[in-house]
Amino acid sequence: MGTRVPQRISVGTEISSAPEATLDYSTPVERENLERVENLYQKVIDKKNLDAADEFFGAGFVQHNPLYGEGVAGFKRFVGGFFLGTFPDLTATVDLAVCQNDRVLAHVHWAGHDESGREFELWTADLYRFQGGRAVEHWDVIEYTELVPWGPARPDGPRPRGEFDLNGTPRQLANLDLLTQVAQNVPLQDLSRAHEYFAEDFFQHDRMIRHGLDGFKECCNNFLHLAPDMVVDPRHVVVGSHIVGTIWDWKGHKPDSDVEVVLVNSDCYRIEDGKFTEHWPVVDYTSAIEAYGYHPKDLFQKESS
Template sequence: MIPTQDPPLPGGDAGATAALVERLFREVYNGQAFDLAEQLFADDYVNHQPGAAPGISGLRQWASTMLTMFPDLTGTIEHMVVQNDRAMVFVAWHGHMAGTGKELNSQTANLYRVRDGRIAEHWSVFDYSALVPFGITPPDQEQPASEPDWHASPAEQENLRLVLKVWEEVMQKQNLDYADEHYRADYIQHNRFAAQSGGGLAGMKQFFAGLFVAAPDLTGTIDHILVQDDFVALFSRWRGREATSGRELKLHTADLLRIEDGRIAEHWDVFDYSAVAQFGIIPPPR
């Protein structure tokens, strides 16, 4: 919902939120100091990651499983957007399988909500395509959504409104003409698969035009959205059916958009290629 008037600017220490998430990756995940989990996570911590056991014990169980498979696993934060008490991070994971040395390169996007200086809630988007060769079966990534936080500066609120409206017009109503006024002509696409359709706004429109032909009822719905300065980060779920076969498409993505002069200028994402493998779509090499 887009508010008709600006809410007051409130609480939520973005700097403390960012520092807490950075510490989580530096000390707990990469440093494997899991004894710190009780300090960093709330006692009633809720993890919405599909298949994860609940609470801090579930976090330890997940970490133990992954580190048994990939003892040198590390996660590098490539992008972070922080708004008040929430942080969304785009993470590149790298490691080698125990016993074989087979290399893993994977991507996730993680959304954390902080309460009283500790992580209280977590959502995620995984690209499971890199994990399938290691025997991991991709789960349904459906997770509960959240409302936009309109406690932001006026400029940030405008960026939120822009992205929400673009998703409504372009990704739900498939009105590609709307993109002409809201994307820069020199728009930069970092998704390797989408970039194959060409550069700039023209390439973006060609990519989505092809998707809408292949799946005429395809829609993208925003589940979570954060804003920080000129960046908007979001989780989306996509639904549709292939025109020729009627096969259902269910896809979850995380998107990071850079806004410049009131237009979308640049895009990064985490894209679960395992969800579209049945349609012959594979990730281009990094």
């Protein structure tokens, strides 16, 4: 079983063809780009049509994950060779997506079985930048710990960051301002102002974290067990009308050590009445497992029991 819990649908979302998907877009162009992302997974993964990728990616497409190789050819080679070759019944469903101008950040649920019948479940966060109706750039967060049993591991090398988009509707820019305030005023080491930004009934889509403001604080304290000096380093931010999406590093050092721990996260938050009310995570725990020799979920589950 994965760490993600089912969606809680509330005001301000749209239900797509994927049951209980949460979609946030503010303009017709954003909606068109979102449809293109949904079509990519439906046609290429669900319908096993690799050639459909040619309709999605633009000339000179830049892939920032070396696992896929370069360009459209690399994408088709890896998806066809590993994903579809290993899991013949694989499906990929956009569970959540937030759009801002030329970018779409999607949380995608992958599920299937290998030829022996062993179950496969994976979450990814995929960020696409569009130009002229085609995707021209891609960044991601992958739960690499779920891939390791079948071979692929997180590749080495830098993960380029993108420029923050300071253009949008008044509501999008207000949400960006709120996210900035949280990053500045609620460091992991001092949660005394968390109640100003997080609702008391804060809803978690992570099975390892209790619902509510207290559950959020417990989660932050657990991260500090891994790295007491942990800070959040934003790499990408996409803000919608109701959802803000991030790709950022939660990084610090193992206690009494110079061993760096870097948790690569994509966190999406729903905003209602000026507060964060709901949270969807995709986390790569590879670095923590390498540093400690165990999965942090073991610590989280012990602390919450």
